[in-house]
Amino acid sequence: MNSTRTRRALVAAAGVAALALPLAACSSGGGGGDGTTEITFLVPNSGTNVESAEAMIAAFEEENPDITVKVESQPAGTEGDNLMKTKLATGEMADVFWYNSGSLFQALNPDQNLVALDDQDWVGDMQDNMAAVVSTENGVYGAPFGATQAGAVVYNKKIYADLGLTVPTTWAEFAANNETIKAAGIAPVIQTYGDTWTSQLFILGDFGNVLAQDADWAEGYTSGDRKYVDEPALAGFANQQEGFEKGWWNEDFASALYDDGARMVATGEGAHYPILTGIVSTFQQNFPDDLENIGVFALPAANADDTKLTVWLPNGVYIPKTTEGDQLAAAKSFVAFINSPAGCDVQNTAMVPSGPYAISTCELPADVPGLLTDMQVYFDEDRTNPALEFLSPIKGPNLENITVEVGSGIRGADDAAALYDEDVKKQAQQLGLDGW
């Protein structure tokens, strides 16, 4: 009798202990032992982000030996968006995290979830465009990490030289160039629908031109007055349809990947690749010898005056409200370090700048690839406009699928624009915006 009861008690105790162990492990790691503070840094797992983060951390830990930073990574893209929101809602976010600015940042509900950083020294150094996309009307919440980039047409200069072409400033010139290139047996425009997000550039990269034609377009769009079925915004969809119908795409456009696109434009298999200039890091890694043959120009509008470079502002680094005490102080000093002279050094060396910086404390080095000097011209001549996601919180989540349909000839431009307007409506209603 006694032994059975003792046995049962032991089994029960073991059971409780087994249940308690994972719970104990769940509690977030806090300070290290001997006076060092440990913080976690969440990084989206795309491109060279993790390596860049680790380089920044190494430099930071050198200057701050009493703080250690650990990197956590998660998928990027729409899966990452979901994870971000879930982690913030459940209080499981790392001490400091790296995420998009602009509309995706707004979707995180910053006033509720993030620590305001208005009192930090570097806030005044940010360009107005940058400050606007990491703040709400209640405060500034993030610092830029990385450079700006443009959504534009990356092109092979050697093909242009061989065929005697000049950089087009109107769509008609672009089309004429493409016909010449096609006659020479080279794929005029590279499309890579294997990575669906790259199909959006005809629409997103055209926004700078749309804004040039209608300065209030972004506000009108947010309040529901401007639609993609109307000009000037319809031009993006119509252009993509034209590209498919005139046969400008590469043969394997439906299955090619981003890396294939980089290879094709670098080696001259294709002439133009509408993409984000962040691709310069892929070129530097895989095709360093071809880098001088690659340039970039803004996606042309119908008129030369309206042709502007559409610029993406860099991602930001934010601190969730769950970070407190020593970790909060450590996180704030890490955020401040990113754009300090030492931090800027890391950004210039460990990361490949994809454009000029959005904060005055960081400057491009003198020996940047030709791509970036091409971009700098647009900045110097004030021929840039921010991308739509930085002026409006709404972006329909299905744009990449819709543009794949347009580029593959499955759906016409008008139909697709109407469909996207419906998608945008869903997103606006979900965000609870007025007037929808």
Next chain:
Amino acid sequence: MTALATPPATTPAAPPAKRARGRRGLSSSYPTWFYIPSAVLYIVLFAIPTFASFYFSLTRWSLFDIEFIGFENYAQFFTEPMLVQGFVNTFVYGFVTSALKVVLGLALALLLTGSILGRGYLRSTIFFPVLVSTVGIGITFKVLMDPFDGLINQTLAAVGITGPGWLTDPAWALLSVALVDVWKGVGIATLIFIAGLVAIPQEYFEAAKVDGASAWQRFRNITLPLVQPATATVILLSLIGGLRSFELIWAMTKGGPGFTSDVIASVIYKQYQAGFYGLSTAGNVVLFLVVTAIVVPIQYILNKRQVEQ
């Protein structure tokens, strides 16, 4: 959990309660409180979420707030071309995979119950894909089906045929995924059919042979009717699985190109990814109702036939 607190309270009162239950004629031999833990688990983990999802499908909610909007989510689900396409594709996918699995499964089962060399080995080979991870199969076939570098098209090119873009041509994408699904799932169908075939007494066949029936007549009049229970099972299982299928489609095309190979499950997932939780929940309710509406009548018909036998 408050429910677990009640058992000690009822124990002293158990004898009179038991007698009361006995008078009421309950056939159960266990006291009621035996069922309470599993009942609680079932209610908390299954019943409450199901009814909660019925409620949430009538709202628009983010993780932070809820807004009741009635049937708007459902209206959107059935009018938007992107979502309607998924609805239609689901039926196509479900019925195509189910039909192919039944036909191929029965054919393979007939082959594998006959006397052929290496029967045991062949049975394992046919069944092997069922055990492999769906996502792994999806990724592998995606590489094989690449229109230019994939093995399938390269083999076809060697014979002089230009293979289509299996996963990039809107006309082929859904069917290609369906074929891969059949390749993966036919093992289970074969297994069930083998069990059904082996259960048919051999005397029927011998009697029929003596009477001079041809192989086809033997198949139609003896095998098919007597393998009915197995057929019913295969149809039901493959239909339910096919209508709900997600991993293979997601791994191979993610619903692409565009929306041409979307099914309800991938539509639901995309809406969820986009943060349209209300719409996604509405999609789930629609899927639940669709599967129930198709499977319950089929099950009834097939079981009725079985009983009549």
